[in-house]
Amino acid sequence: MSKTIIVSNRLPLQLSIEDGKVSSEPSVGGLATGLKSVHRDSNGLWIGWTGLTVEETPQELESDIEDAVQNQQCAAVELTQSDMDGFYYGFSNRTIWPLYHYFMEYAEFDSENWEIYKSVNQKFADVVLENLEEGDNVWVHDYQLMLLPQLIKEKRPDVSIGFFLHIPFPSYEVFRTLPWRDQILKGLLGADLLGFHTYDYERHFLSSVSRILGHEVSFNEITYKDRHIKVDSFPMGIDYEKFHAFAKANYEQTDKTQSELQRRLDLHATATPDAKMILSIDRLDYTKGIANRLRAFEHFLEKYPDYTEKVRLVMLAVPSRSNVPQYQVLKKEIDELVGRINGKFSTVSWTPVWYFYRSMPFNNLIDLYTSCDVALITPIRDGMNLVAKEYIATRIDRTGVLILSEMAGASKEMNEALLINPNDINLIADTIKEALEMPEEEQKKRNKYMQKRLERYNVEKWAGDFMTKLDSVKSTQSVAKATYLN
Numbered sequence: 001m002s003k004t005i006i007v008s009n010r011l012p013l014q015l016s017i018e019d020g021k022v023s024s025e026p027s028v029g030g031l032a033t034g035l036k037s038v039h040r041d042s043n044g045l046w047i048g049w050t051g052l053t054v055e056e057t058p059q060e061l062e063s064d065i066e067d068a069v070q071n072q073q074c075a076a077v078e079l080t081q082s083d084m085d086g087f088y089y090g091f092s093n094r095t096i097w098p099l100y101h102y103f104m105e106y107a108e109f110d111s112e113n114w115e116i117y118k119s120v121n122q123k124f125a126d127v128v129l130e131n132l133e134e135g136d137n138v139w140v141h142d143y144q145l146m147l148l149p150q151l152i153k154e155k156r157p158d159v160s161i162g163f164f165l166h167i168p169f170p171s172y173e174v175f176r177t178l179p180w181r182d183q184i185l186k187g188l189l190g191a192d193l194l195g196f197h198t199y200d201y202e203r204h205f206l207s208s209v210s211r212i213l214g215h216e217v218s219f220n221e222i223t224y225k226d227r228h229i230k231v232d233s234f235p236m237g238i239d240y241e242k243f244h245a246f247a248k249a250n251y252e253q254t255d256k257t258q259s260e261l262q263r264r265l266d267l268h269a270t271a272t273p274d275a276k277m278i279l280s281i282d283r284l285d286y287t288k289g290i291a292n293r294l295r296a297f298e299h300f301l302e303k304y305p306d307y308t309e310k311v312r313l314v315m316l317a318v319p320s321r322s323n324v325p326q327y328q329v330l331k332k333e334i335d336e337l338v339g340r341i342n343g344k345f346s347t348v349s350w351t352p353v354w355y356f357y358r359s360m361p362f363n364n365l366i367d368l369y370t371s372c373d374v375a376l377i378t379p380i381r382d383g384m385n386l387v388a389k390e391y392i393a394t395r396i397d398r399t400g401v402l403i404l405s406e407m408a409g410a411s412k413e414m415n416e417a418l419l420i421n422p423n424d425i426n427l428i429a430d431t432i433k434e435a436l437e438m439p440e441e442e443q444k445k446r447n448k449y450m451q452k453r454l455e456r457y458n459v460e461k462w463a464g465d466f467m468t469k470l471d472s473v474k475s476t477q478s479v480a481k482a483t484y485l486n
């Protein structure tokens with residue numbers, strides 16, 4: 001029976017070593033959930049990195065780790081610390097990540113990192129090729145693996161390959177600045193189907209292919225040698241049922257079963273019944289617009305002093321890529337902004353910003369979603385933004401207002417949110433006021449439409465649509481020739 005091989009930088013599992021014993025738990029993230037049916041039902045294989053470098057792997061536990069990985073229907077790509085430095089922290093996160101999010105001044109063009117990026121993509125290709133059998137499909141994920149489709153196609157032209165990009169694809173004018181633009185495009189064109197979150201990213205990609213490589217591009221198809229490559233948008237959804245069900249259980253909790261965080265949040269609401277809470281959740285990343293969000297909240301408190309003691313910003317910033325210099329600078333900036341706002345506006349009984357720099361367990365995430373009256377999501381650029389979707393999914397009584405950046409892919413499907421330009425501090429401040437004062441009836445009306453859409457286009461549907469399209473591309477394609485890419 002043919003299977004689907006999923007390939008992503010990280011495997012969907014959490015490895016832990018305790019008392020010399022290895023255990024592995026499946027991860028519960030959105031991608032893992034969405035691909036569960038593709039992975040388990042097709043008796044598929046997931047290929048990626050375990051999270052432990054070769055140097056961090058105790059020799060005596062190597063075979064136990066391999067068993068643990070295999071038990072989860074996975075296969076590991078072994079990476080050294082220097083692979084990770086050049087491939088992940090280097091080329092992926094210091095070149096592609098800033099460039100694709102339009103932070104051109106942050107993008108480093110370092111040829112050593114590029115060489116390591118190429119060699120690590122080859123390591124992934126080797127593991128895929130070892131495991132490929134006739135009739136298998138391969139689905140490659142994200143910007144760390146953009147050369148992989150070509151590396152597989154060159155050796156196995158008979159195999160159907162899909163690729164999905166989870167971040168934006170930038171406009172041609174930005175993409176063309178990349179010294180390795182030809183190689184990246186050719187790498188991606190090894191796929192038979194390329195998927196993006198939005199139509200705009202798809203268009204940007206097509207325009208780069210036509211202007212940089214000169215290939216014939218029509219509507220959503222690229223003709224490349226004897227192949228017809230399909231390009232389409234597949235807006236990623238969330239596990240709606242899971243978020244909704246957890247949130248529902250939250251409403252039914254008794255005092256005893258409540259989390260400490262929930263008790264604190266409730267206490268706050270009881271002590272100040274007319275006070276409201278605004279939620280902010282992201283990885284600490286310069287693309288997420290956290291500093292501008294804080295400036296906008298500060299401006300709001302200055303402009304609308306009646307809200308003193310009546311509103312609180314609850315901000316969860318999850319540590320991320322903290323060895324990349326820009327992330328360290330941003331962390332300092334955010335610490336200072338929070339300090340400045342709390343120093344300036346706090347009263348003896350009120351702190352305007354509650355700031356958590358850590359990740360939280362899933363149930364606490366739900367506590368935050370269900371307790372906050374407004375979600376303030378203001379990325380400067382964001383491929384999709386799942387937090388926006390999760391917030392709406394957890395609003396059981398349909399109250400709650402979403403303020404969302406126009407620059408997030410999610411804004412294309414969430415028209416009923418209050419959409420803002422993340423660079424317009426004054427507009428964000430005014431929109432916070434509008435959100436806090438929005439009548440409940442209107443909140444419910446807006447959320448009803450968004451919930452219905454999110455329920456229908458959930459993450460399983462997203463994965464299913466992609467696979468259906470890949471199958472249809474496969475059946476219409478003429479048999480590829482082994483030599484097409486020479």
Ligand code: GDG
Pocket residue numbers: 030166167236281282283316318358359360361362365382383384385386387388390
């Ligand atoms: C990339 C693209 C695109 C967050 N904090 C905690 C936690 N989370 C979970 C959220 C959400 C996920 O992490 C974050 O997803 P986003 O989509 O918001 O952002 P990125 O991490 O940047 O993801 C993005 C996505 O890929 C998918 O294609 O939407 O544009 O940048 O699911 O719930 N989960 C837990 N604790 C936390 O503290 N348990």
